[in-house]
Amino acid sequence: xxxxxxxxxxxxxxxxxxxxxxxxxxxxxxxxxxxxxxxxxxxxxxxxxxxxxxxxxxxxxxxxxxxxxxxxxxxxxxxxxxxxxxxxxxxxxxxxxxxxxxxxxxxxxxxxxxxxxxxxxxxxxxxxxxxxxxxxxxxxxxxxxxxxxxxxxxxxxxxxxxxxxxxxxxxxxxxxxxxxxxxxxxxxxxxxxxxxxxxxxxxxxxxxxxxxxxxxxxxxxxxxxxxxxxxxxxxxxxxxxxxxxxxxxxxxxxxxxxxxxxxxxxxxxxxxxxxxxxxxxxxxxxxxxxxxxxxxxxxxxxxxxxxxxxxxxxxxxxxxxxxxxxxxxxxxxxxxxxxxxxxxxxxxxxxxxxxxxxxxxxxxxxxxxxxxxxxxxxxxxxxxxxxxxxxxxxxxxxxxxxxxxxxxx
Amino acid sequence: xxxxxxxxxxxxxxxxxxxxxxxxxxxxxxxxxxxxxxxxxxxxxxxxxxxxxxxxxxxxxxxxxxxxxxxxxxxxxxxxxxxxxxxxxxxxxxxxxxxxxxxxxxxxxxxxxxxxxxxxxxxxxxxxxxxxxxxxxxxxxxxxxxxxxxxxxxxxxxxxxxxxxxxxxxxxxxxxxxxxxxxxxxxxxxxxxxxxxxxxxxxxxxxxxxxxxxxxxxxxxxxxxxxxxxxxxxxxxxxxxxxxxxxxxxxxxxxxxxxxxxxxxxxxxxxxxxxxxxxxxxxxxxxxxxxxxxxxxxxxxxxxxxxxxxxxxxxxxxxxxxxxxxxxxxxx
Numbered sequence: 001x002x003x004x005x006x007x008x009x010x011x012x013x014x015x016x017x018x019x020x021x022x023x024x025x026x027x028x029x030x031x032x033x034x035x036x037x038x039x040x041x042x043x044x045x046x047x048x049x050x051x052x053x054x055x056x057x058x059x060x061x062x063x064x065x066x067x068x069x070x071x072x073x074x075x076x077x078x079x080x081x082x083x084x085x086x087x088x089x090x091x092x093x094x095x096x097x098x099x100x101x102x103x104x105x106x107x108x109x110x111x112x113x114x115x116x117x118x119x120x121x122x123x124x125x126x127x128x129x130x131x132x133x134x135x136x137x138x139x140x141x142x143x144x145x146x147x148x149x150x151x152x153x154x155x156x157x158x159x160x161x162x163x164x165x166x167x168x169x170x171x172x173x174x175x176x177x178x179x180x181x182x183x184x185x186x187x188x189x190x191x192x193x194x195x196x197x198x199x200x201x202x203x204x205x206x207x208x209x210x211x212x213x214x215x216x217x218x219x220x221x222x223x224x225x226x227x228x229x230x231x232x233x234x235x236x237x238x239x240x241x242x243x244x245x246x247x248x249x250x251x252x253x254x255x256x257x258x259x260x261x262x263x264x265x266x267x268x269x270x271x272x273x274x275x276x277x278x279x280x281x282x283x284x285x286x287x288x289x290x291x292x293x294x295x296x297x298x299x300x301x302x303x304x305x306x307x308x309x310x311x312x313x314x315x316x317x318x319x320x321x322x323x324x325x326x327x328x329x330x331x332x333x334x335x336x337x338x339x340x341x342x343x344x345x346x347x348x349x350x351x352x353x354x355x356x357x358x359x360x361x362x363x364x365x366x367x368x369x370x371x372x373x374x375x376x377x378x379x380x381x382x383x384x385x386x387x388x389x390x391x392x393x394x395x396x397x398x399x400x401x402x403x404x405x406x407x408x409x
Numbered sequence: 410x411x412x413x414x415x416x417x418x419x420x421x422x423x424x425x426x427x428x429x430x431x432x433x434x435x436x437x438x439x440x441x442x443x444x445x446x447x448x449x450x451x452x453x454x455x456x457x458x459x460x461x462x463x464x465x466x467x468x469x470x471x472x473x474x475x476x477x478x479x480x481x482x483x484x485x486x487x488x489x490x491x492x493x494x495x496x497x498x499x500x501x502x503x504x505x506x507x508x509x510x511x512x513x514x515x516x517x518x519x520x521x522x523x524x525x526x527x528x529x530x531x532x533x534x535x536x537x538x539x540x541x542x543x544x545x546x547x548x549x550x551x552x553x554x555x556x557x558x559x560x561x562x563x564x565x566x567x568x569x570x571x572x573x574x575x576x577x578x579x580x581x582x583x584x585x586x587x588x589x590x591x592x593x594x595x596x597x598x599x600x601x602x603x604x605x606x607x608x609x610x611x612x613x614x615x616x617x618x619x620x621x622x623x624x625x626x627x628x629x630x631x632x633x634x635x636x637x638x639x640x641x642x643x644x645x646x647x648x649x650x651x652x653x654x655x656x657x658x659x660x661x662x663x664x665x666x667x668x669x670x671x672x673x674x675x676x677x678x679x680x681x682x683x684x685x686x687x688x689x690x691x692x693x694x695x696x697x698x699x700x701x702x703x704x705x706x707x708x709x710x711x712x713x714x715x716x717x718x719x720x721x722x723x724x725x726x727x728x729x730x731x732x733x734x735x736x737x738x739x740x741x
Contacts, residue, residue, distance in 0.1 A: 263717075263718075266718065266721060267718065267720070267721075270718075270720060270721045270724050273724075273728075274659050274660050274663070274728075280657050280659065280728070280731035280732050280734065280735040281732050281735060281736070283659060283728045283731060283732075284728040284729050284731055284732035285732075286728075287724060287725035287728035287729070288725060288728075288729070290721055290724075290725060291709070291712055291716065291721060291722055291725035294712075294716040294717055294718050294721040294722060295712055295715040295716045295717075297716065297717040297718065298715050298716040298717040299715065300717075336663075336667060337667070337670075337720050340667040340668075340670065340671040341670075341671055343671070344668075344671030344672045347671070347672045348671070348672065348673070348674040351672075351673060351674065352674065356491075359488065359491065361418070361421065362418060362420060362421055363465050363469065363486065363524070364465075364488070364524075365488040365489075365490040365491050365524065365525050365528075366488075366490070366491055367490050367679070368460070368525075370673065370674075370675075371679075371683075372460070372461075372613060372614060372617065373418075373617065375641075375642035375643075376617040376618065376620070376621045376642055378642075379621050379624075379625065379638060379641050379642060380620070380621050380624045380625075383624050383625055389417070389418055392417055392418070393418070406672075407646070407668075407672070408641070408642075408645045408646060409644060409645070409646040409647065409668075409669060409672075409673050409675075
């Protein structure tokens with residue numbers, strides 16, 4: 001049964017000592033956890049994703065015999081919801097001590113920075129009340145501690161900062177897992193996965209599993225796919241700042257500093273530009289810059305990376321066409337292109353097949369068939385009488401139906 | 410397999426089977442006939458010209474004249490735009506020249522027809538040139554393309570080049586009349602001229618339009634029917650996209666663009682080409698506007714070749730249309 005587990009779950013440490021990296025943070029947290037007289041009733045663990053915050057809480061609870069009552073981002077956290085779960089858990093001390101060997105409860109609220117404005121209305125103030133009234137330890141975890149709305153929380157919490165886990169530690173962890181799973185892995189491959197994870201142990205383990213689980217071998221070559229799906233931390237944030245930039249300087253600075261993946265970024269800019277500039281003249285000017293940026297991207301290819309600055313420069317100009325016309329808007333994501341191509345794949349393949357058959361019969365390429373034959377064939381089929389032609393072309397009945405129903409281009 | 414002659418697409422049914430039946434193209438046919446009299450002297454051939462002018466037809470005629478009824482055994486037909494990469498071409502040519510036991514009567518070679526060969530990249534063409542050299546004892550190539558300029562010099566110099574220009578409208582009208590008579594379809598002279606007008610020298614287009622019109626209205630084709638057919642088969646979506654862009658509904662225009670890419674799998678440059686074609690059919694756009702817009706299309710057609718992402722370039726193109734639409738709206 002453990003075969004089907006995600007490796008991140010299967011190899012999640014049960015003991016505090018086995019949690020990888022962040023020794024200072026670990027020590028600070030355990031001090032807080034074990035102390036009899038806490039100066040602060042709650043603790044806020046913050047740091048990038050996948051560095052072991054949740055793991056540490058669970059390991060500590062396990063080691064010291066506490067029961068974790070957990071809420072995370074998948075639950076809504078309106079004031080009501082927070083109260084419904086958290087209030088009983090905090091105000092009644094360890095009800096289940098009677099029938100479990102539990103020393104008590106701890107309330108763990110994961111991803112508290114995900115408490116979003118509207119759906120979780122009043123969520124933060126409810127959290128505050130709970131911390132005030134709590135008779136059990138309250139632990140919170142967040143990725144970004146600087147968010148405005150969490151400021152009130154920071155006052156009542158002890159703060160523990162987590163950092164990215166160092167690469168050698170991640171490599172060592174991956175190696176252990178490989179041994180246990182019987183995976184033969186090149187060191188360079190593990191190194192590449194670790195580097196790519198940017199200190200995120202969880203994503204490193206997930207990558208390892210996705211690359212090595214079926215084949216049980218892993219070469220550097222296999223890991224090449226990773227750079228293609230480099231994750232984008234904070235793409236939306238960067239986009240928002242980008243579109244609201246007040247000057248060319250601001251936009252360029254932002255782009256040069258950010259670490260977003262440029263191909264995804266320019267695509268997102270392309271999708272959102274019409275929402276940013278509603279005036280056709282401004283839109284045309286901005287798109288002209290984006291188009292020039294794309295040409296630099298084309299020239300960069302896979303080697304001329306020194307041209308990247310011109311790419312960014314043009315993108316910055318697109319953002320600064322008319323700073324005064326900026327009005328906030330809801331960003332479009334995921335990319336329209338990806339969505340469109342996903343939903344229309346079936347239609348495209350059917351059409352390609354039909355065109356292949358026409359091409360065979362009429363000595364033309366699929367492309368010519370598509371442009372020079374399909375429109376005529378469609379009209380003929382709509383008029384029904386051309387069905388013999390369809391059977392001469394060896395079109396299946398569903399292909400005939402497809403052509404009839406297809407919208408014209 | 411016995412093919413029922415009645416059910417064919419007319420372009421196939423009336424495709425000339427020998428050089429004498431070919432429409433127009435007298436000069437080309439005469440030179441080719443000279444090769445046919447002594448096949449040993451036939452060099453590689455390169456046919457260049459716009460679509461629907463008989464290049465593929467002539468190549469197939471040559472195959473028939475050389476090898477008779479079993480021409481398919483000795484002929485390999487490839488379409489460069491369908492075959493992905495030179496490797497497929499190389500493999501198939503190699504296999505073909507190995508197994509075809511090239512020799513039929515006094516014809517000492519097998520025939521390889523490579524259609525749309527200008528779709529091949531430069532490096533692929535260089536490889537093709539090697540293939541032509543190594544297999545030259547056993548095979549002859551007929552390369553077919555729209556623009557001979559896109560074929561690299563070394564290949565051109567190894568071929569006898571034949572250029573095909575737009576077919577003579579009169580000859581096309583005659584041919585349509587001939588087909589209509591055979592098919593027992595009444596074709597009014599105005600309708601025939603209208604079709605030829607629409608086809609712009611592309612006989613394949615004209616015959617497809619004729620057949621569609623015949624189906625459209627029970628065997629009587631008048632100008633009105635042709636008008637309807639032409640309306641139904643022309644690039645409606647592309648025109649709507651241009652319209653939306655000009656009237657400032659950029660987001661809608663971009664949606665149409667994604668429909669063209671998604672549902673029909675058109676590439677960026679294909680869409681640009683269709684825009685160019687459809688633009689000139691749009692009656693409410695003034696000639697001055699057409700010239701300006703066409704210029705913009707040209708610019709972005711070029712940018713497409715430089716850029717990395719065709720969505721971006723097409724979107725930018727549509728945005729430029731929006732600007733033209735707005736500024737001209739204000740001037741009026």
